[in-house]
Amino acid sequence: MSAPFEPLRERLLRAGIAPRHVRRYLRELTEHLADLTAEQRAAGYDEDNAAIRARALLGDDAELAAAMEEQPGFRSFVARFPWAVFLLAPPFVVTLGFLLWVTAMVLIGFAGGVIPTHHKIPLPVPAWYAATASSLMFVGNYLVTPLLGLLLAWMAQRQRMKPLWPLLAMGLILLLNMHGMFEADSKRINIGLGTMLTYHISRGEPFRPEHLVNWPTFFGQAALLCLPIAWLLWSRRKTATQA
Amino acid sequence: MAGGNNNFMAGVPELMILRLLQEREMYGYEIVQAIRAQTREVVRLSEGVVYPVLHTLEKDGALKSQRREVGGRSRVYYSLTSKGVRRLFDLTDTWTGLAAAIQTVLKGGPHVRTV
Numbered sequence: 001m002s003a004p005f006e007p008l009r010e011r012l013l014r015a016g017i018a019p020r021h022v023r024r025y026l027r028e029l030t031e032h033l034a035d036l037t038a039e040q041r042a043a044g045y046d047e048d049n050a051a052i053r054a055r056a057l058l059g060d061d062a063e064l065a066a067a068m069e070e071q072p073g074f075r076s077f078v079a080r081f082p083w084a085v086f087l088l089a090p091p092f093v094v095t096l097g098f099l100l101w102v103t104a105m106v107l108i109g110f111a112g113g114v115i116p117t118h119h120k121i122p123l124p125v126p127a128w129y130a131a132t133a134s135s136l137m138f139v140g141n142y143l144v145t146p147l148l149g150l151l152l153a154w155m156a157q158r159q160r161m162k163p164l165w166p167l168l169a170m171g172l173i174l175l176l177n178m179h180g181m182f183e184a185d186s187k188r189i190n191i192g193l194g195t196m197l198t199y200h201i202s203r204g205e206p207f208r209p210e211h212l213v214n215w216p217t218f219f220g221q222a223a224l225l226c227l228p229i230a231w232l233l234w235s236r237r238k239t240a241t242q243a
Numbered sequence: 244m245a246g247g248n249n250n251f252m253a254g255v256p257e258l259m260i261l262r263l264l265q266e267r268e269m270y271g272y273e274i275v276q277a278i279r280a281q282t283r284e285v286v287r288l289s290e291g292v293v294y295p296v297l298h299t300l301e302k303d304g305a306l307k308s309q310r311r312e313v314g315g316r317s318r319v320y321y322s323l324t325s326k327g328v329r330r331l332f333d334l335t336d337t338w339t340g341l342a343a344a345i346q347t348v349l350k351g352g353p354h355v356r357t358v
Binding site for chain 1: 302
């Protein structure tokens with residue numbers, strides 16, 4: 001629909017205009033161009049000349065882009081605060097994911113009677129509970145991390161941000177995972193300070209690879225994060241070719 | 244916008260759009276044609292630049308829009324809100340005062356000689 005405006009679209013996105021505003025602008029420009037072309041045809045110009053004259057009346061890309069850029073409030077949050085989206089949000093999301101996981105395990109434990117509510121006698125952990133914990137850990141490690149990476153890559157591509165931002169974000173996620181992998185100690189019930197299952201984030205000392213908790217998990221996540229990076233670079237190349 | 248100093252023309256499209264929409268709802272192309280016709284082409288717009296102004300006015304609550312099918316074409320019609328009416332009155336006052344002041348200067352009013 002907006003093929004004549006592809007360079008304008010790229011320009012606006014790179015200038016930080018939110019994609020939804022760009023979409024709407026280009027749609028209305030396309031409709032306006034159709035009206036102008038019809039007007040020129042009615043004035044007696046042939047198809048080609050009518051199209052050229054209509055495009056000239058609409059304004060060149062520089063004017064159309066400047067008109068949008070001058071208006072306040074059309075820039076996206078990602079464009080205005082990339083550091084918040086790509087540097088602050090990922091640690092927050094990873095931590096939130098961990099807390100949700102712990103909450104889910106505790107709720108499942110209570111619902112399934114694994115965690116006693118009144119008596120304080122240690123109970124053996126049933127196999128189904130251990131399997132559930134393992135499954136949720138697997139999802140956290142091998143699904144949530146690449147999905148988060150993909151989300152960041154998609155946001156960067158959508159706003160034509162420099163690939164450096166999502167790359168930094170993914171590096172940060174890996175760094176966090178390097179020093180705080182999801183691990184559940186579901187083999188015992190802690191009755192020291194009350195009835196609760198003990199969960200913890202295993203920590204390695206910063207920047208000491210020999211203290212890494214789990215190399216296979218780390219490399220698995222790194223490999224999975226290569227997928228959104230590859231997608232981002234491919235999309236960027238495709239966009240550049242089309243422009 | 245062509246044919247003028249941008250500083251002097253700032254705010255002109257907004258004022259004209261609000262005034263035109265006070266009479267009836269219109270879509271972008273209609274608005275530009277109306278501006279062209281009513282100003283006898285003294286104010287000439289690169290026509291596409293009207294949309295960011297419309298979108299900003301809508302974002303500010305001065306306009307509302309509605310997409311409609313008319314004659315087999317889908318168009319976005321804009322209309323004035325009560326907030327838009329107030330904004331039109333404010334802008335009209337400002338511009339009327341400014342135009343009067345400029346006229347006075349052009350005619351060589353008394354305050355010019357006091358400089």
